[in-house]
Amino acid sequence: MRVPLERKVLNENDRIAAALRQRFQQCGAFCLNLISSPGSGKTTLLERTLAGYDSARRVAVLTGDLQTDNDARRLARFGFPVRQITTGGACHLDASMVERHLADWKLDGLEILFLENVGNLVCPTSYDLGEDARAVLLSVTEGDDKPLKYPATFHHADLVLLTKTDLLPYVPFDMEQARENARRVQPGIEILDLSCTTGDGLDRWYAWIERHL
């Protein structure tokens, strides 16, 4: 006997993500999921971002990697709560990992929670973490056609960050082409460009975050 269904495969993940989202909303935190290839500058962007925040602000980071707690140690220097999620082989974060690592954290009064996903432009796309928004980083040392090669990731993003723009004189990356490719996958997507080395564009990035608080 054939029984028709419309059951999402990631039902269980989505259920946990929905509970997390409700928890973030209740405590008024803005949660941002950062996704990119390895080496696009997620950790460096977070370092620059945390360095710019007054210590009185309530900001926290969960950072995911296959192995090592190097990123958590890099980010902990800024005095904000940071916790490493070591996935031990999984190429993405899922909602239960986030839930587990937040279990003993008091989120009351938290303003911003950054979730730094595992460096991977494919698998993190499928996993809702309960975030309010998703940002995809694309560095200028990569190909400007990446939005076309990984349309699912860019289709589900709220913001594209074109990073390492200080390197533009040395690479063939075409900024306008990259923007156009992102807009072909998702018309109307927000796109910012920035360099963590020179600080160019960081003001617009901070403003984007503040607009969502």
Next chain:
Amino acid sequence: MSIAASVLDAVRAESLHHGAHISRAGLRVGELSGVEIDSLRFCLDALVPGSGLEPLAFELEPVPWTRRCRACGAVFRVVDYQPDCAACASPLTDPEAGDQLEISFVELEES
């Protein structure tokens, strides 16, 4: 691989819910789901033996990426990343389908 494991978990849950062995299940895999259909098939084939769910076969159905036009209402397939309406060329279109990753049916073994 963890997606394939989630598929088996879902099949197991459906099997318990219906109180019957599931011999066949359908999966809808959207073009925008981020899941490569051949890789998923490979992972499912690897995970089913020893899962306690065998014999279990899957039918994988790709779902094209489509958008809906706000001006004329047409639902059209996105070809070559072109988001404008294929019918009336309006640029005002919204996502319609293509990001599904869902079980579309299960076949229960008659006892």
